[in-house]
Amino acid sequence: MLVAVRCGAGLLAVVSVAATVRTGPAERPVALAFGLLVALGEVTRWRGPQLREPAPLGAAGALAYALLGEVSGQPTHHGPAQVVTVVSVASLLGGVPHIARGTSPTLDHLARRVLTAGFAAVCFQPLYNRGALDTWVGPAYALLLVALLALTALWDAVLAAALAHARTRWPFAPLLRDELRALAGIGSAVCATGAVMALAVAVAGLWALPVFCVPLLLTQASFRRYAAVRATYRQTIASLARATEIAGYTPAGHARRVAALSLAVGRDLGLAEAELTVLEYAALMHDIGQLSLVDPVPAGATAGLPGEEQRRIALLGGAVVRQTGVDRRVAAVVERQADPFPEQPRAARIVRVVNAWEEKARDAGPGGALAALEELRLGAAGDYAPDVVEALARVLARGGLTFPPTG
Template identity: 75%
Template sequence: MRPGLHTLVHTCAAVLAAGSLGTTLHHGVEERGTALAFGVLVAVGELTRRNGTRIRQAAPLAAAGSLSYALLGEAGGRPTHHGAAQVVTVVLAASLLGSVPHVGRGHGPVLDPLARRVLTVGFVAVCFQSPYGQGTFDDWSGPAHALLLLALLSLTALCDAVLAAALARSRTGWPFLPMLRDELRAVPGIGAAVVATSAVMALGVAVAGLWALPVLSVPLLLAQLSYRRYAAVRATYRQTIASLARATEVAGYTPAGHAHRVAALSQAVGRDLGLTEPELTVLEYAALMHDIGQLSLVDPVPAGATAGLPVTEQRRIALLGGAVVRQTGVDPRVARIVERQADPYREQPLAARIVRVVNAYEEKSREGGPGGPLTALEELRLATAGEYAPEVVEALARVLSRDTEVVRAYGS
């Protein structure tokens, strides 16, 4: 982890939160009923948070409630007088309160998402509340006012994506641009739902009052429920593929955990080379099932080590594996990667190059004893002239040089 950016972001969020809290305590809370209603909404959104490494927006309802409060200019036809400091204070207090049950289960609050929320809410509140209080937006009514809210929310969503990618880059060391691309991919999905709900909530409360909040929260809650079901289906799908990958281990063709180690390290190398999330998913599935062709062999390969076999035998096993994968109904791209993992690397797609290099590294490091990882990496570098893609081998070396859980699993 590179603490510089993390420390800077967390410090800025802490300074903003402390300043907002002090200002709110000094001047008092304006429109306490409105503040309480939005605080409850944010807290409920935090209670429905879903934790996970691949989740872009873990608490969409809390995010929508926070942003709508920052963009609130009227409540039930009456002007509001809360400022940006009160917005940040209410959102922070409600977020922390809603995180209490998660803390009891050992899940949060996570500092990065909390810091991002404080900064993004503070940003949109300053952009709207201060000019609104000075009468700058008095002439912005009807569609113009709605477009103004959508523009501010869209800009905030983009800034949040950049901040999330930067924090992830600082935390993992992976390239920034692919991570930003993945964050931006989520904006038209759940991000668009949050933006739309935030704008509708702010406009709805301005006209109908606080009773609009529970009504307007229902569509986003339903969308969140549907997303969770989709994620559950995806998780079940991956577990099925992982179970198929274990068939070679159960049959004694490959060592225990080999497929999962290759898959984890392949994903790390893929991230270093800039693959997107969909490409990484295909790569993971192909790495899990890369040895499944060995089930067609009459005599098992010793220790399942295919890297040392003749090229013709490697290709035969790869083609058998691709045929098996096609019968499982998995994405055809996975079968193509499995089939081509033994081809000359200049003719392979990038995912097949990665699987080939990582599989060879795992086998060679396992055979080499305590000094196996370094020896295996050196052997791969010496073989880049003909067998292994040089850019993949160097990416593997960069990944192994980082102190991550994947690397520690290899004893590097």
């Protein structure tokens, strides 16, 4: 899938550039203006966990050019090939500063940009150039652009989910669900700005472009600040989780390893992003109840303790988490991680299974990972959720059955 998408985008770009060079670009000032807009969007691109579209200004500019039919009341004559050419060249030029800094855009990002712009242009430009949309005026024309943008956004979400599935082998359906949910955030702002730009340029000309760039740039800055706050929040939780390691109650890196593996298992089981966030925080803080113990558990291995003692430590941990002001759902997962699995929320089941596997495999040598997994399978009927154990097995099989590092 990855190779097919990348090769398809590359082939589309090459063919489009060749066709545009052969016929000559139409409305060169317009093409240059939108090319600069897309390039500026790529220059200001960024990466953040809360923003799936790293270059919203570039995306909006590409969509606006793909759906552009008039400039200052005069019809345009560029076709899908020129749209793909302008977007491809501008995206590559906008990526030059990032390449110089060693943070070049990924091939998947560029492929999605080219294929999405091409999809929108193919849906709109042939119909407009043949005069099929001449009777669509006023609100009807605006609604048509919105409908085409919604269809393009759906195509982009499917493409993004397919690429993520090919890279990670995570289930496609949850990935697509998360992509569609993300459209309610920056995705809706990108689509709305693209539609408004196309309509505004049709009436007011190219002067409308800088005017409608400002709101999207402000939105991008807001998302960036929000992502920075979330990153700081996660770092705070990670620091709290390290308290058990610093105090000598748990081995170094244990919480981090359990959190990383829990996230992989959660993705395999199809958890939504909001659930994954709760799962990660709970996995990081799952051992914090040990700070209330007078005598540390040897190596912090709570999986081998009697059930009542495990539940007592879990309840202590939940109480500590509630005092920190972290989301109540995180505290609920922490305090219920030792309950019988039929009564546990799904996140608590995952934390319990992953924690037990990590403890059993940690010091057992190269063959300990397989032995620990088989031990969990034998205990799945009473102590561990069978579906979580099998999800853990799939994750380990994809990543290789190696025992986790102790440092």
